[in-house]
Amino acid sequence: MKAENKSFETLMGELEALVSKLEGEELNLDDAIQYNEEALELIKVCRERLGKAKQKIEKLTQNSDGEWEAETIE
Amino acid sequence: MQHSDIMPLDSLANQTFSVSQITGQIKKSLEEGFSSLWIKGEISNLTKHGSGHWYFSLKDSGAQLGAVMFRRQNQQVRFDPTHGMEVTAHGRISVYPPQGRYQLIVDQLLPAGQGDLHLAFEALKEKLSGEGLFAPDLKKKLPQYPSKIGIVTSLTGAAIQDMINILTRRFPQTDLLLLPVKVQGEGAAEEIAQAIDVLNDRNDVQVLIIGRGGGSLEDLWAFNEEVVARAISRSTIPIVSAVGHETDITISDFAADLRAPTPSAAAELVVPERQELILQLQNTAGRLQKDILFKVQKHEDRLKAITRSYALRRPELIMNELSQHLDMLGDRAARSTKEKANALGTALENLSHRVEALNPLAILKRGYSVVSNSKGQVVRTAEQVKIGDRLNIRLSDGELETDVQNLKTKKK
Structure with missing residues (x-):
């Protein structure tokens, strides 16, 4: 899955896994550089996400048919 | 004799004790037998002593019981007890040896109506706890970075506004789904329970906050109802319970995956700070x-x-x-x-x-060559060579075989 389609939680989880690999294991330079690159890329994506604020606030109410509908408020 | 050695009753029959000894025995057995209990009664002979401690009796038509509530505990009491007031007290029985009196050491005191609620609270808590509803290993872990949070509360009042403000300020990457409910009065508990179920039927929120702002014990009562506790318990979405103020503890708090002291605190707990x-x-x-x-x-x-x-x-x-x-x-x-x-x-x-x-090959490329004799030894000096010897000359791109026809040695 491409980074854009992943949830922030997934991205942060992947980042944490990479960082602990980099800090915990004796890696060969090849892998270390590979993981390092991936981690830095993830950090970039996460920071981009944190830069965008697009909070949606919705209200869930029951319509006359008894179905629950979400409507955006504010 | 040590107070800690309680003798079996049958062994007391044929012995003579000092007053202190037997009082110690009585104290020990009363304190162990009545270590935590709720008692309903009417307050009489209330003295609020200069030391801050309260001394009074609890009585009904047939009996009275001496009681003391020490300063530390009575500071938590949120009403003004007076003579003749019906109350419910929680505490333990103790014996004061110098006067040979047993008394109730009170640690919680509630007006009678509230006392009834409190007893209901304790009973439900015990029942649900017995069923394992509050077991620590049932507690679900909260997501660290939820993309959507469900909020079950009233849309009127400060609590919801506080939560929205905090969530927006801290982590606007999280969307909010509000499910307005009645949080007090008739039908409130059922609405809260239904809201939890409705949000569980959807697939979009990763964590729920249920709660309301501060109020009286009666106001908060919906969160002490069994239907709410059951709905929390069957929720597959982790739930944060945020009811009233820091000091208000509800059944919801026990059933939830996490208790937040206030709605604002819940908002701070569910998202990181951007x-x-x-x-x-x-x-x-x-x-x-x-x-x-x-x-x-x-x-x-x-x-x-x-x-x-x-x-x-x-x-x-x-x-x-x-x-x-x-x-x-x-x-x-x-x-x-x-x-x-x-x-x-x-x-x-x-x-x-x-x-x-x-790299010798690089050197050869620059025009130098390597000479070796028929034994393959590299020839470094002319003295190693005689006329007629066959020598091998290695160039960068090939080799030459030569016979030595002439030989000149440099004078040293």
Whole structure:
């Protein structure tokens, strides 16, 4: 899955896994550089996400048919 | 005799005790037998002593019981008890040996109506706890970075506004789904329970906050109802219970995966702080860059060592190996860390020049040649050669076989 389609939680989880690999294991330079690159890329994506604020606030109410509908408020 | 040794009753029959001894026995057995209990009664003979302690009796039509409530505990009492008031008290029975009196040491005091609620609370708590509803291993872990939070509360009142403000300020990456409910009065508990179920039927929220702002015990009562506790317990979405103020404890709090002291505190608990997270990511990036430079440096040092020890013997092999490392280090480290890559590039270039210089083939290319005799020994001086010897001359692109026709030795 491409980074854009992943949830922030997934991205942060992947980042944490990479960082602990980099800090915990004796890696060969090849892998270390590979993981390092991936981690830095993830950090970039996460920071981009944190830069965008697009909070949606919705209200869930029951319509006359008894179905629950979400409507955006504010 | 130690107070801690309670004798079996049948062994007391044929003995003589001092007053202190028997009082110690009675104290011990009363204190162990009545260590936590709720008692309903009417307050009489209330004295609020200068020391801050309260002394009074609890009585009904048939009996009275001396009671004391020490300052530390009575400071928590949120009403003003007076003579004749019906109350419910919680505490333990103790004996005051100098007066040979037993009394109730009160740690909680509630007006009678509230006392009934309190008893209902305790009963439900015990029942649900007995069923294992509050077991620690049932507690679900909250997601660290939820993309959507469900909020079950009233849309009127400060609590919801506080929560929205905090969630928006801390982590606007999280969407909010509000499910307005009645939080007090008739039908409130059922609405709250239904809301929890409705949100569970959807697939979009990763964590729920249920709660309301402060109020009286009666106001908060919906969160002490069994239907709410059951709905919380069957929820597959982790739930944070945030009811009233810090000091208000509800059944919801026990059933929920996490108790927040207030709605505002719940909002702070469910999302990280964006700025803090950005800083943290920056630090991580910095650390990763430093670490990888260190690793590359270490590798480079090792390469140098290898080059020194092997170059003379296996120049071609080293060249191949080195050029591979050059590609890898130069290319890939450059992408992670440009600055270092430049320095590293220079270092590696120097290194490759050095190895190149050590390669005999490179020397041959510059016009030199290697002469060896028929035994394959390299000829270094003219003194090693006689006229008529067959010699092999190695050039960069081939070899020559020659016979020596003439020989001149330089004068030393």
